[in-house]
Amino acid sequence: MRIVGILLALSLGLAVESRAQGPAAVGGASSDTAVVLELSLEDAIRSAAQRSDEARLARTQVEVADLQVASVRSVALPQISANLSYTRTFRSAFDTGSGFELPDSMKFSPDPNLPLADRVAYLEDKAPLAGLGGLGALFSNLPFGQKNTYVAGISASQLLYSGGRTGAALEIAKSYRSAAEHQLAEQLAEVEYQVKSAYFRALFAEQLVEASTEALAQAERFLEQERLRFQSGRASELDVLRAEVARENLRPRLVEAQNAAELARLNLLRLVGLPLTQRVRLSTTLAVPSPNERTTVDPTDLVRRPALAALENQVEIREGQVKVARGEFLPSIALQMSYGRQIFPTDAFKLQGDWRTDWSATVGVQIPIFSGLKRKAELDKARVELEQARIQLTQTRKLIEMEYEQARGERDRALLEIEARTRTVEQAQRVHDLMALRYERGLATQLEVSEARLALLQARTNLAQALVDYHTAEAKLVRALGVSSVTKR
Numbered sequence: 333m334r335i336v337g338i339l340l341a342l343s344l345g346l347a348v349e350s351r352a353q354g355p356a357a358v359g360g361a362s363s364d365t366a367v368v369l370e371l372s373l374e375d376a377i378r379s380a381a382q383r384s385d386e387a388r389l390a391r392t393q394v395e396v397a398d399l400q401v402a403s404v405r406s407v408a409l410p411q412i413s414a415n416l417s418y419t420r421t422f423r424s425a426f427d428t429g430s431g432f433e434l435p436d437s438m439k440f441s442p443d444p445n446l447p448l449a450d451r452v453a454y455l456e457d458k459a460p461l462a463g464l465g466g467l468g469a470l471f472s473n474l475p476f477g478q479k480n481t482y483v484a485g486i487s488a489s490q491l492l493y494s495g496g497r498t499g500a501a502l503e504i505a506k507s508y509r510s511a512a513e514h515q516l517a518e519q520l521a522e523v524e525y526q527v528k529s530a531y532f533r534a535l536f537a538e539q540l541v542e543a544s545t546e547a548l549a550q551a552e553r554f555l556e557q558e559r560l561r562f563q564s565g566r567a568s569e570l571d572v573l574r575a576e577v578a579r580e581n582l583r584p585r586l587v588e589a590q591n592a593a594e595l596a597r598l599n600l601l602r603l604v605g606l607p608l609t610q611r612v613r614l615s616t617t618l619a620v621p622s623p624n625e626r627t628t629v630d631p632t633d634l635v636r637r638p639a640l641a642a643l644e645n646q647v648e649i650r651e652g653q654v655k656v657a658r659g660e661f662l663p664s665i666a667l668q669m670s671y672g673r674q675i676f677p678t679d680a681f682k683l684q685g686d687w688r689t690d691w692s693a694t695v696g697v698q699i700p701i702f703s704g705l706k707r708k709a710e711l712d713k714a715r716v717e718l719e720q721a722r723i724q725l726t727q728t729r730k731l732i733e734m735e736y737e738q739a740r741g742e743r744d745r746a747l748l749e750i751e752a753r754t755r756t757v758e759q760a761q762r763v764h765d766l767m768a769l770r771y772e773r774g775l776a777t778q779l780e781v782s783e784a785r786l787a788l789l790q791a792r793t794n795l796a797q798a799l800v801d802y803h804t805a806e807a808k809l810v811r812a813l814g815v816s817s818v819t820k821r
Contacts, residue, residue: 369606373531373616376604380527381520383605390512390519397509404505408498412488419481420680478676482683485672485690492695495662500655507652511645517638521814523603528807530600532800535618537593539796544586547789551579554781571778578782585789618799620750626743626806634732637814643725650718657711661700669693732812739808746802753795760784760791 381387446454491498558575561567601608634640672690677683700707767784770776 368611368613370615371604371612372614373528376527376531376600377524379604379606380523384523384603386519387516387523390516394509394512394516397505397512401502401505401509404498404501407501408491410488410490412486414484414486416484417482418680419483421479421481480677480680482675482677483672484674485670487668487670489666489668491664491666493663493665495659495664497656497659497664500652500659504649504652504656507645507648511642511649514638514642514645518642518814521638521811525807525811527600527603529804530596530603531614531616532618532803532807534593534596534600535614535616536796536800537589537596538614539618540589540793541586541593543789543792543796544582544589547785548579548582548586550785551575551582554778555579558778574778574782578778578785618796618803620754620799621747621802621806633813634736635729637732637812639814640725640729640732643721643728647718647721647725650714650721654711654714654718657707657714660707660710663697663699665695665697667693667695736809736812739805739812743802743805743809746798746805749798750795750802753791753798757788757791757795760788764788 443454444451555572555575555578558567558572562569562572597612598608601610601612606612670690670692673687674690675683675685675687677685764781764784764787767776767781771778771781
């Protein structure tokens with residue numbers, strides 16, 4: 333009774349979050365929920381690995397990591413951009429209004445028809461005014477104050493040296509992607525463990541229903557026998573009433589077992605990704621394991637746990653961040669080049685005139701001098717975070733070792749319990765059969781038969797619970813490695 337209640341509570345807590353999701357069948361089976369779908373443990377694991385929200389979310393993290401690697405790599409590649417612009421000037425500081433005109437006495441206008449001596453004398457006298465006279469013409473075609481300006485250009489830049497920051501950032505992105513892949517493997521292993529646990533709980537619930545149904549059927553047959561004995565005068569009315577009470581006491585147990593089985597089935601369907609209305613038949617049996625079926629785990633395999641590998645990548649990321657922070661103290665060098673063409677048409681929609689070329693290249697060196705101790709604080713912070721990542725890696729390694737030892741101890745205990753419960757079931761079955769035989773011969777009471785029946789039901793329940801404990805511990809051993817059967821394939 334207590335075991336059924338525990339299973340009911342666990343199943344209820346898990347089934348509250350259940351919802352219909354994913355395709356209606358495993359492996360391309362029919363989507364008609366009225367059809368009973370045969371579901372093995374392997375099919376359930378495969379379906380959950382493909383359809384569970386946790387696995388899908390972990391796969392998107394890998395995709396995000398790929399994009400981050402590409403984004404960081406782009407910093408080390410040339411950056412090229414083109415632009416085209418039009419500018420309309422309404423008022424300008426270079427606008428002179430009505431213009432400026434020199435007086436006749438200051439104008440420089442030599443007469444080429446004069447004799448050579450007169451022309452030379454004129455040039456010597458008016459030479460200082462030649463530059464002033466051409467000043468207006470000189471600035472008249474410059475870009476200052478032009479009403480219409482078109483500019484078309486292309487610019488490129490290439491980072492030459494960044495103090496190791498770019499290379500460190502690229503290594504960080506690669507480590508992040510590797511960590512995302514390990515997290516995906518870890519999540520698939522967790523999904524497989526949850527599916528196994530839910531599958532075995534569902535099998536356990538089915539066995540409870542089967543045992544309760546069989547016990548109720550036996551009580552029904554016993555009640556019929558008592559009624560016949562009463563009619564023939566060999567039993568009293570009290571004996572019939574006792575048989576009826578024994579039968580009615582078994583009905584709540586059957587209902588409770590059926591409810592627990594339904595909730596366990598719903599939880600399994602939720603994890604697998606099938607509609608909650610899908611009818612399934614669990615084809616994998618809850619059998620006593622043979623020695624060949626037991627999982628053998630080498631403790632040295634624990635170092636290959638994906639969770640540990642992900643934390644090792646986290647340490648690499650922190651080391652890269654230290655390099656980036658240290659690179660902030662070093663100068664950076666970049667090459668920039670721009671090429672452009674400009675034209676200043678008098679009409680905004682008629683590109684007439686000469687296109688002027690503007691082409692330049694620049695090599696810039698940026699040297700950090702003082703930033704209010706910000707760079708030092710960031711470097712110290714990166715070093716502290718690196719130490720935290722290393723400590724977390726050590727802690728997780730110890731926790732995984734403890735998880736392995738705990739799972740191995742639970743499996744060994746469950747094996748011993750299976751052996752003991754198997755013998756108990758055999759003994760309880762023999763006691764029940766003998767008690768029923770003694771009752772038929774008038775050597776035992778109804779109470780003794782009822783007690784023997786309940787003892788047999790409890791023994792079978794305990795055996796089923798021991799089998800569930802064993803298979804759950806076996807799944808924990810596999811989980812300690814962090815490798816799922818899906819990733820192995």
